[in-house]
Amino acid sequence: KKVLKAELETLKAANAKLIQEKEDMKQEILELKETNVQLRKSVKKLDQYLAKPANNQLKKSKLIKPDVDNTVDPNQVTTINFEENTFDFGDIKQGESVSYTFKFTNTGNKPLKITNARGSCGCTVPQWPKEEVPVGGTGEIKVKFNSKGKKGFQTKYVTLTANTNPANTKLIINANVLVEEE
Secondary structure, eight states: OHHHHHHHHHHHHHHHHHHHHHHHHHHHHHHHHHHHHHHHHHHHHHHHHHHSHHHHHHHHHHHSOTTSOOOOOGGGOBOEEESOSEEEEEEEETTOEEEEEEEEEEOSSSOBOEEEEEESSTTEEEEOOOSOBOTTOEEEEEEEEEOTTOOEEEEEEEEEEESBSSSEEEEEEEEEEEOOOO
């Protein structure tokens, strides 16, 4: 009788744990659905923005900076390998500035020369090494994101131009900007 009673208590505890896990999963699903809705809205806004001829032309004109040479001498091409090329800040408060440092290695057989690093908007500011990175050497790209005036899920890009093939490499940061309720 004591053994059965102990087993019953164990089963009750396991059942309570499963019920809590189920509730936690329900909450996660609700949060994911909300994020999905926000993502769909952001994509729709972006599509609408890019559909306008003036904005599409503006987008094209910002892709290549005139004073940056995007052609690479084939004899000077090297390769770059990032530990990760995407970082998610998770939830941050509107107005908060956050930064992340992407780490890389020159995995090619020529010195690496990063000639430009450009954020997809003024809220995303990269810092990169101006000196050559030797073969096998490592370096860092620090990316600062200012969430002032932003809300909801944000995806921002940093485009590096270097003596790699292709010449441009993209780094991605994500954040979910929370607006405090008033």
